[in-house]
Amino acid sequence: MKIIIVGAGEVGSNLSTVLAASGHDVTLIERSEGHCERLEEEQNARIVTGNGGSARQLVEVGVAKCDAFLAMTSDDRTNIISCSLAKGLGAKNTIARIHDETYSDTSILNYQLHFGIDLLVNPEAICAVELAKEIRSAGRVEVEHFARGQIEVQRQRVARGSRLIGKKLKDIKLDPQVRIGYIHRGDQTEIANADSVLQQDDIVTLFGHPEVLFALREKFDPKQKVELSRVVLFGGSETAINLIHLLKNPRFKIRVIEKDQAHCRRLAERFPHITVINGDATSIRLMEEEQIDCADYFVACTKDDEENILTCIQASKLGAKHVQLLINKGDYDDLLGMLQTRLDIEVAVSPRRATADFMLRNLSNESVSRLAEMPDGSQVLEVRISHSSSAIGRTIKDIHLPSGCLLVALLHKFKAKVPAADDTILAGDRVVVIVTGEKEKEVTKALV
Structure with missing residues (x-):
């Protein structure tokens, strides 16, 4: 190329x-x-x-x-x-x-x-998505890159007392921005279809908009409590601003520590729902005063790598439950793995590395990419619609896909979404599809 x-x-x-x-x-x-x-x-x-x-x-x-x-x-x-x-x-x-x-x-x-x-x-936005993954919901299937944070994947247990027990999926009215992809029952995993019936203790894998998925938790587990997450960001950088947008749900209590007083004022005016503190997180005294030991997440995301590393070390020693690090300089790229292991840092991201990974995926000549594999052997695939595809100009409902596969996400040029029956496929679109191994060739033939 x-x-x-x-x-x-x-x-x-x-x-x-x-x-x-x-x-x-x-x-x-x-x-x-x-x-x-x-x-x-x-x-x-x-x-x-x-x-x-x-x-x-x-x-x-x-x-x-x-x-x-x-x-x-x-x-x-x-x-x-x-x-x-x-x-x-x-x-x-x-x-x-x-x-x-x-x-x-x-x-x-x-x-x-x-x-x-x-x-x-936006490299900073890509990094913010990486940092937000664990904060928003740990343990998801890693397909978030497909939609640049617009589509998320979560697992939910169908708990005792849920009104969904015993119902077929076609009879359950879920938000159109959500799709149930898998149902895991005991040692068996099946790709969901309209006639699938939910049972107590099933674990379902859902695809959809992050906040819509969160709102559905109560349907699966009526007794599930919403726990507040205390998030402290050091630095009001572009990465921090993107992270604030991703964590806008009221369940996140965000504090930003920023050294520049004028920038603090701008942040406070722009995001009235967060707390902005004018100070330097490299100060142990300030970290103690701000009770970093009670923070669920501490994220160092200034443009100064040395300060980011230092404050992560301090936050970890003071007792912050989870520590995350942004590294800007290429000189530290090769040290990211060591920094995570030695300093007990949960997530470390680099704008230039994240951008390179993103570009490699987007510039790939491969028409089909594997995003994840499930225990039953089925695959989560990202399929790029070629300009010669027979699917171009057709709606989802008019594309004859084999049984044992399910479209769970669609990315047009400007927007990602959970596909609806009347959505039209365009050349250059990308779709995320769940498919059993023996049906992969049929799916590829129908879409590519």
């Missing part, structure tokens, strides 16, 4: 390394001549000194023939303009890195659609 990357900062240069190592033909455009000289020695890629926001420059590097154009500078506007130009000049697939939430807000205008960009990527 021919790939052009604009911007050779932490994210862009790492992407170049990872994609080149995967066998892609990479061209890296960077403004700084000095930086380009260093890149020539470090990168197995074509290095071009120039302006990725110049149409002339893009024509010179052959943008019309590239399979993917990635604008990864630290400036949102440069990235959006570069991708818009690249698309207009013939690039097949354009991906822009963004930070400002303005460009992901579609309430007035869909910026992605307006500028003709195939995908907007």
Whole structure:
């Protein structure tokens, strides 16, 4: 695959390394001549000194023939303009890195659609999804990457007293944003269908919007108590802001410790439901005053890696139940595993590594990816709808899939959702489907 990357900062240069190592033909455009000289020695890629926001420059590097154009500078506007130009000049697939939430807000205008960009990527938002996984609900099946946090997977036990016991799924009125995928009973696991009957102590695997799934817990277990989670964030960074959005349910009591007083004021005005503390979490005294020992989760997410590591060590020693760490610099990437093990850190994420993993999945030539395997041998697959697929233009109800499979998530270009019968399949869509092993070929033939 021919790939052009604009911007050779932490994210862009790492992407170049990872994609080149995967066998892609990479061209890296960077403004700084000095930086380009260093890149020539470090990168197995074509290095071009120039302006990725110049149409002339893009024509010179052959943008019309590239399979993917990635604008990864630290400036949102440069990235959006570069991708818009690249698309207009013939690039097949354009991906822009963004930070400002303005460009992901579609309430007035869909910026992605307006500028003709195939995908907007926010590394901090990707990291926030990783950090939020364990906070929101531990022990889920790992398919959240498919929907960038919009679709979640949870397991629920059907407890004594539930009104769902003895009912067929077709007779249960669940929110349309939810789909029951599996029913696990004793040693047996089955893919759910309309005639499946729920029994006491069944464990069901549900796909859907995170908050809708949480609201359904009482239906499965009437006596289940909602426990408050006390979450402390050190730093009011972009990652922290994205994490606050993901944890907006009232069951999360969030405190943010931020050193900059003006930024504290802005956070407090923007998020009146959280507590903002002006202070430095590297101070043991402040951590003790804020009773970090009572925190369920402590997340260090400033842009200073050394302070993040130090405060995680302190939070762990003071008794925080779970500790999470954000690492910004590439120098620490190889140490993430050791940091987690040695410092008792539950989750450690890196924007550049998370972005690289995300890009590898999205730029993969594979039409089918395996996301998870269940105990009974059935698979959770992500299927990319090719431009030659017979499913294009047809509604879900009109696609004849074999028995023993179930569509549980659909990702259009701009939005992920649990599919409804009247949803239409478009070229380039991705679907998550649960399928038994012997039916995999039939499903692939019907969708790819």
